[in-house]
Amino acid sequence: MVKQTIQIFGRIKPNKKTTAVYSVDNEEQTGASLEFVVPRDLADGFVNNKRECYKFRFQKVFDQATKQEEIFEHIAKPVADSVLAGYNGTIFAYGQTGSGKTFTITGGAQRYNDRGIVPRTLSYLYERFSQDSNMVYTTNISYLEIYNEVGYDLLDSRHEASRLEDLPKVMIMEDPDQNIHLRNLSMQQSANEEEALNLLFLGDTNRMIAETPMNQASTRSHCIFTVHLCRREPGSATVRRSKLHLVDLAGSDRVSKTGLNGQLLTEAKYINLSLHYLEQVIIALSEKNRSHIPYRNSTLTSVLRDSLGGNCMTTMIATLAVDRRNLDESISTCRFAQRVALIKNEAILNEELDPALLIARLKREVLSLKEELAMVTGEQRDDQLTVEEIQKLEKQVKAFLDDTDPDFTLSLGPDMRKIQYCFSLLKTMILDKQVRRNRHSDGQESPAATGMQEEKEENSHHSAAEVDKLKEMLQQRDNEISILVKMLKKEKKRAQDAAAQLTSIPTDQRASTMPLLKEGSVDAASENHGGRAAQHMKRGPQLSMGKKEAFETFIRDHKDNLTIEDNKSLLKQRSAETRRLREQLNESRDRITELKKQLEMRRRQRAAHGVMGNHKDSEEEDDPVEENLRKHIEQEKLAYKSTIDHLKALRTEMEHLQLLLERAKIKIHKDFHQWWSQEASSLQESESGATARCPVGSPNGALQPSSPGTPGFRAPALSSTMRGSPAGDPNPDRPGSSGQEIRSITPRSVPAWNNISLDGKVTDCTPLSEWRAIATSTISSSSFPLTGDQQTDADILAFIRARQNLFSRAGPP
Numbered sequence: 116m117v118k119q120t121i122q123i124f125g126r127i128k129p130n131k132k133t134t135a136v137y138s139v140d141n142e143e144q145t146g147a148s149l150e151f152v153v154p155r156d157l158a159d160g161f162v163n164n165k166r167e168c169y170k171f172r173f174q175k176v177f178d179q180a181t182k183q184e185e186i187f188e189h190i191a192k193p194v195a196d197s198v199l200a201g202y203n204g205t206i207f208a209y210g211q212t213g214s215g216k217t218f219t220i221t222g223g224a225q226r227y228n229d230r231g232i233v234p235r236t237l238s239y240l241y242e243r244f245s246q247d248s249n250m251v252y253t254t255n256i257s258y259l260e261i262y263n264e265v266g267y268d269l270l271d272s273r274h275e276a277s278r279l280e281d282l283p284k285v286m287i288m289e290d291p292d293q294n295i296h297l298r299n300l301s302m303q304q305s306a307n308e309e310e311a312l313n314l315l316f317l318g319d320t321n322r323m324i325a326e327t328p329m330n331q332a333s334t335r336s337h338c339i340f341t342v343h344l345c346r347r348e349p350g351s352a353t354v355r356r357s358k359l360h361l362v363d364l365a366g367s368d369r370v371s372k373t374g375l376n377g378q379l380l381t382e383a384k385y386i387n388l389s390l391h392y393l394e395q396v397i398i399a400l401s402e403k404n405r406s407h408i409p410y411r412n413s414t415l416t417s418v419l420r421d422s423l424g425g426n427c428m429t430t431m432i433a434t435l436a437v438d439r440r441n442l443d444e445s446i447s448t449c450r451f452a453q454r455v456a457l458i459k460n461e462a463i464l465n466e467e468l469d470p471a472l473l474i475a476r477l478k479r480e481v482l483s484l485k486e487e488l489a490m491v492t493g494e495q496r497d498d499q500l501t502v503e504e505i506q507k508l509e510k511q512v513k514a515f516l517d518d519t520d521p522d523f524t525l526s527l528g529p530d531m532r533k534i535q536y537c538f539s540l541l542k543t544m545i546l547d548k549q550v551r552r553n554r555h556s557d558g559q560e561s562p563a564a565t566g567m568q569e570e571k572e573e574n575s576h577h578s579a580a581e582v583d584k585l586k587e588m589l590q591q592r593d594n595e596i597s598i599l600v601k602m603l604k605k606e607k608k609r610a611q612d613a614a615a616q617l618t619s620i621p622t623d624q625r626a627s628t629m630p631l632l633k634e635g636s637v638d639a640a641s642e643n644h645g646g647r648a649a650q651h652m653k654r655g656p657q658l659s660m661g662k663k664e665a666f667e668t669f670i671r672d673h674k675d676n677l678t679i680e681d682n683k684s685l686l687k688q689r690s691a692e693t694r695r696l697r698e699q700l701n702e703s704r705d706r707i708t709e710l711k712k713q714l715e716m717r718r719r720q721r722a723a724h725g726v727m728g729n730h731k732d733s734e735e736e737d738d739p740v741e742e743n744l745r746k747h748i749e750q751e752k753l754a755y756k757s758t759i760d761h762l763k764a765l766r767t768e769m770e771h772l773q774l775l776l777e778r779a780k781i782k783i784h785k786d787f788h789q790w791w792s793q794e795a796s797s798l799q800e801s802e803s804g805a806t807a808r809c810p811v812g813s814p815n816g817a818l819q820p821s822s823p824g825t826p827g828f829r830a831p832a833l834s835s836t837m838r839g840s841p842a843g844d845p846n847p848d849r850p851g852s853s854g855q856e857i858r859s860i861t862p863r864s865v866p867a868w869n870n871i872s873l874d875g876k877v878t879d880c881t882p883l884s885e886w887r888a889i890a891t892s893t894i895s896s897s898s899f900p901l902t903g904d905q906q907t908d909a910d911i912l913a914f915i916r917a918r919q920n921l922f923s924r925a926g927p928p
């Protein structure tokens with residue numbers, strides 16, 4: 116057993132502003148201290164009436180420049196090592212919204228180097244498995260999201276979820292030993308690193324797709340990625356099972372500060388409530404002599420029960436966004452960490468006997484014992500006695516009882532079935548006699564007869580007690596076997612379910628249909644991702660012509676496009692590098708073969724020399740040529756190995772880049788669909804409003820520039836040939852479904868050009884100033900020659916007229 120307090124680390128998020136409100140002092144021996152200096156006159160947000168200096172102790176504080184690699188090496192690697200040894204481990208990130216929890220646990224969604232603790236730990240674990248050939252490792256992965264106190268399975272590939280509520284709900288169950296079981300949480304087996312990373316990708320994609328617009332800005336849910344590890348020596352029935360929880364908690368911001376209302380407030384209350392219960396558990400654990408720990412109060416604390424004060428090695432990372440505005444939140448995060456640091460956990464080695472292996476071993480043992488018995492007795496036998504055998508035994512027992520000779524024995528041979536049958540026969544007889552004696556107990560029998568009877572009874576009591584004892588033992592063994600058989604069946608079912616789930620993912624869904632990727636992914640290695648992700652990718656080609664055009668513009672203007680392009684070109688570079696390395700590898704192999712041939716030849720020559728007697732000891736002598744060849748071969752081998760290592764690293768990087776690209780693609784699709792339907796409904800609203808005000812052919816009155824919900828997005832304006840209106844159409848994908856041609860995909864600025872007469876007079880109630888706004892909002896990407904301030908009203912009218920002519924030539928509006 117290992118007793119250890121929860122380890123606490125601090126990580127400070129990079130901040131462009133260099134306001135020195137904190138200082139870090141990392142000492143080798145005594146840990147680190149983090150100090151905040153809060154000026155008394157701090158105006159923006161935090162009013163400090165009491166202290167100026169707050170000091171907190173951590174195992175280590177990672178300052179702004181710390182790389183993800185360093186975080187993994189210092190924090191996650193030791194935990195992964197103890198999980199490999201058979202202890203449970205947990206790493207959880209706690210901090211306010213935007214302080215870098217997800218970045219630390221999962222990683223950034225854009226660069227390979229930004230991989231967080233989860234992918235790095237998976238790589239590390241699989242690397243260690245491959246190095247340890249004496250053990251057999253099996254890995255299962257689960258990914259749970261807790262939102263508003265309800266658990267959801269993020270790895271379910273059978274459901275097409277566009278909302279969190281579509282994912283299977285996970286139920287928390289507790290057995291009599293107070294062990295927590297999560298019903299409905301799927302455990303996916305992953306045979307290698309790639310499969311494990313795909314599961315992470317599937318879970319993160321589900322998490323992203325199921326995000327409601329409400330919780331898009333920040334993660335308002337807790338996510339627990341768990342690796343279930345099983346380690347055994349081949350042939351041994353002893354297994355070590357351990358779990359590694361990697362936890363990304365929701366933002367710890369205080370409700371009062373966030374100023375929320377409606378749905379957001381409900382979410383915030385739940386989050387705060389579950390974090391509040393987490394805090395209560397932590398306070399209870401840090402107090403001595405507290406017998407009741409309120410784990411059951413929330414889903415989060417129930418799930419993390421073992422990690423907090425139980426059988427687990429736990430580490431907390433306090434993520435801190437240290438700028439003046441967030442000082443109070445940072446101080447409160449540190450205070451929480453200080454309390455967590457007081458909790459003592461007792462991690463035990465989770466070693467157990469595998470019931471399946473144990474049953475198999477027992478069965479083998481029974482079989483060999485039967486064979487041994489058959490050899491001794493010289494007879495093969497079934498489990499049940501035959502009718503003849505029973506009749507024979509009854510006769511034998513009767514003869515035994517009738518014979519008054521005390522030396523007369525009941526000879527049954529070494530057959531437990533026969534012995535047991537005779538015992539039970541004797542017991543029945545005794546019980547029968549007892550019943551009969553009771554019937555005559557009103558003085559009919561003589562005292563001598565009664566004395567004899569008592570003696571007989573005492574004897575039979577002894578044998579009956581023995582029989583009972585034996586029966587009890589038998590019953591116990593029976594129970595044990597049926598429990599083991601049940602466990603085995605359960606295990607089997609679980610394995611079958613997992614296999615069925617895997618096979619139920621159609622292969623076509625696994626293939627990526629993503630044009631973005633196809634272009635960039637030269638090796639197309641991303642073929643087997645989860646069904647959900649693939650289904651989303653399939654949506655791309657189903658777009659109507661107009662929507663497709665809109666989508667292309669949307670992608671071009673999307674904030675992630677630059678990163679996608681960067682990653683694509685990086686992928687191309689890596690792919691070219693892979694090709695180069697493969698060639699290098701082939702050349703190196705050829706060179707080694709050639710050098711080996713030369714060495715062989717040289718040896719033969721020397722041997723021949725020796726035989727011919729020219730040099731008697733030539734074989735023993737050091738030959739500089741041979742030495743040189745050997746050196747060369749060693750060098751080549753080293754180069755070969757380092758190229759292979761390089762190739763492996765490249766492969767992992769490329770797989771990761773492809774996953775990043777796919778995720779970005781899915782996100783863009785999601786953003787686009789969301790934006791499109793938002794635009795559709797607002798256009799419909801504005802059109803119905805405008806129709807009410809302006810009876811015939813009125814342009815809609817909504818003149819605000821479109822905002823697709825993506826920060827920094829520029830509303831794209833499309834060509835006049837684009838068909839398909841999102842407005843009021845239940846199926847916005849259907850081309851031209853409203854029967855109208857639309858001139859721009861910025862629906863709020865759709866100009867009804869035909870409502871302007873050629874002499875420049877607007878025939879509806881839209882004032883010219885509004886037309887100016889409409890025209891200028893579409894001008895930047897249209898064929899209008901003038902831009903910005905250069906435009907006069909006359910220019911705009913000329914432009915409108917030109918558009919009108921164009922449309923009247925292009926066909927009916």
Ligand SMILES: Nc1ncnc2c1ncn2[C@@H]1O[C@H](COP(=O)(O)OP(=O)(O)OP(=O)(O)O)[C@@H](O)[C@H]1O
Nearest residue numbers: 128129212213214215216217218223333334365366
């Ligand atoms: N150490 C870091 N280095 C570079 N960027 C970072 C770092 N930490 C966080 N970021 C960036 O800051 C932003 C917010 O981080 P992140 O999403 O991880 O915060 P969070 O604490 O998980 O927030 P939430 O509670 O909303 O989930 C992200 O864009 C992330 O890439």
